[in-house]
Amino acid sequence: MKENLYNYILGIADNSLILGQRMGELCGHGPSLETDIACTNISLDLLGQVRSYFQYAAKIAGDDRTEDDIAMLRKERDYKNVLLVEQPNLNFAHTIARQFLFDVYHLAFLAELQKSTDLTLSAIANKCIKEVSYHERFSSDWVKRLGDGTSESKEKIQEAINDLWTYTDELFHQTKADKAMVLESVGVDVTKLKDDYYKRVKDLLEEATLKIPDSKWFQKGGKEGIHTEHLGYLLTDLQYMQRTYPNMEW
Amino acid sequence: MSKKNWPLWEIFVRSKNGLEHRHFGSLHAADAEMALENARDVYTRRNEGVSIWVTESKHITASNPENNGELFEPAQDKVYRHPTFYDLPDEVKHM
Amino acid sequence: MSKEQIKNLETQFEARISRDEKIEPKDWMPEKYRKTHIRQMSQHAHSEIVGMLPESNWITRAPSLRRKVALLAKVQDEAGHGLYLYSATETLGISREELYNQLHTGTAKYSSIFNYPTVTWADMGAIGWLVDGAAIINQVPLCNTSYGPYARAMVRVCKEESFHQRQGYEIMMKLANGTMEQKDLAQDALNRWWWPSLMMLGPTDAESIHTEQSMKWKLKRKSNDDLRQQFIDQTVPQAELIGLKIPDPDLKWNDERGSYDYGKINWDEFWQVVKGHGPCNKERMRARVGAWEEGEWVRDAAMAYAEKKQERKEKQVV
Secondary structure, eight states: OOHHHHHHHHHHHHHHHHHHHHHHTTTTOSSSHHHHHHHHHHHHHHHHHHHHHHHHHHHHHOSSOOHHHHHHSOOGGGOOOOHHHHSOOOSHHHHHHHHHHHHHHHHHHHHHHTTOSSHHHHHHHHHHHHHHHHHHHHHHHHHHHHHTSOHHHHHHHHHHHHHHHTTSGGGGOOOHHHHHHHHTTSSOOGGGGHHHHHHHHHHHHHHTTOOOOOOOOOOOOGGGTOOOHHHHHHHHHHHHHHHHSTTOOO | OOOOOOOEEEEEEEOTTOSSOEEEEEEEOSSHHHHHHHHHHHHSTTOOSOEEEEEEGGGOEEOOOGGGTTTSOSSSEESSOOGGGSOOOGGGGOO | OOHHHHHHHHHHHHHHHHTTOOBOTTSOOOHHHHHHHHHHHHHHHHHHHHHHHHHHTTTTTOSSHHHHHHHHHHHHHHHHHHHHHHHHHHTTTOOHHHHHHHHHTTSSOOOGGGGSOOOSTHHHHHIIIIIHHHHHHHHGGGGGOSBHHHHHHHHHHHHHHHHHHHHHHHHHHHHHTSOHHHHHHHHHHHHHHHHHHHHHTOSOGGGOTTHHHHHHTTSOSSOHHHHHHHHHHHHHHHHHHTTOOOSOTTOEEETTTTEEEOOOOOHHHHHHIIIIISSSHHHHHHHHHHHHHHTHHHHHHHHHHHHHHHHHHHHHHO
């Protein structure tokens, strides 16, 4: 099996999987019916992407493992998502901040992945980028609304941005699989996305009349499978049925 | 702090192969951008190549239906009954 | 306006309906028509959004990615249905806020079925198959109802609803044809959702006060008992097809009637649940009230932002 390619795909897909799972938790609890539908839409888009990625990964694995095995039967140290996406839905400000900080990266990432020499990956990127550009528009609009809304909303979104800022740098770390795939012109060199990312984020935060956090210390580890305490609990939901009723079809 | 409710917007959608925009329904949004985003999410879920028009319901002037001259002011009529127009009688509160 | 004039208008109004003409928001209508429609349409809308809760309960725990996205899409549809129905209700001159207030204070009702808990994954199948099945029976006739906005909302709802029932039945079918454990899951869910689904079609007609007027206004085509019989007759074969047993020892095919005889419904339970004493009434309300109240700062922020933008635009023009 092409191990680097397999791990590379999981690294991409796990972000969408965990973020999709988080957004799915909001269903029925949004601040308005319309927002509820919008957040569920994002979850649906992300999980749809995950299925495309994992189905491809299963093919590469070449055994009888399925998209569900990959999604739901790994151990906690084998999930490669960044720490940002596993942060909990504390309140709507946190949800929007997390979404925004990821979307800016995700959109830029997919724009590059479209150029991959791996035709399946570039096709997936091609399809996903339309959805993700909508996500980015949605989340950045809401950062503006909350930042330049009421004093209460400004306080909440500022706090959320401050809290989550420490997870942004990890987006631009490279794993062994990342580096190998870049060499083969299959993968995206995420280190090159960093400057534009912070520029876009800072511009938008300013437009939203928010302060840019000045912390210089960043968390990391998700891409190496060392997660925050949140992931364990998230996985108990995600994996429950597959673990409790093993080897069955649904 | 003024507590205002999100105004009501009317949504018109033209599908990819359609010739004109059709009225799809209404929804609440704080401003036009949100109305467009909400309309996309609610009325055109995952449909590509559609065109969406949104306008606040209060900006629509409707022609008068024929049979009710007695009860409504002529001309310049709005599409919906306004919530403030009626004092909800007690009966509505009891099911 | 004189009593005679009103009588005149009422006669013309009823004549329009019997000619199958649609009544639109700004048409003259008897006050009773307006109030009845607000009651029924808002109850329908409330049911859709409260109905999101028992099902969204299993989104994070769906057993496969395919089931997860299908369930998400279904619940999202229900939010959309709630939206269509609230919007249609608002055309009668009541605000969204007032409608939510009625729901949150318990003044307005929603379908009692959603006060039952979803305890296993199989409940997702049972709800789609039985609850949506019963809902469809109620809803299809409403596509021809007299009030225009309601009819149009229902056409849209019905189009999307058929996918819901198929999805639920498919879940049950897969379970019933699976391992012993899965089959047990399916049978258990059917056992728990069967009777509440029968009750969902409404109290027996002797106890239903709204029937006659509703029929005239095309809010109702058949009586509750007739709809219930229709539901049973169509569902029993569906259960037999996948090897599941309806939990009714008195269920028996009656050749003479060409229908199934069935056991007595526990109407006590129904009225208790309607009054607020079902297993999940409090949780459902807590969730809805919570979401609305916790969302207030968000909605306020959006309005404040919109107003600021508008002010800036106006200043620029000046």
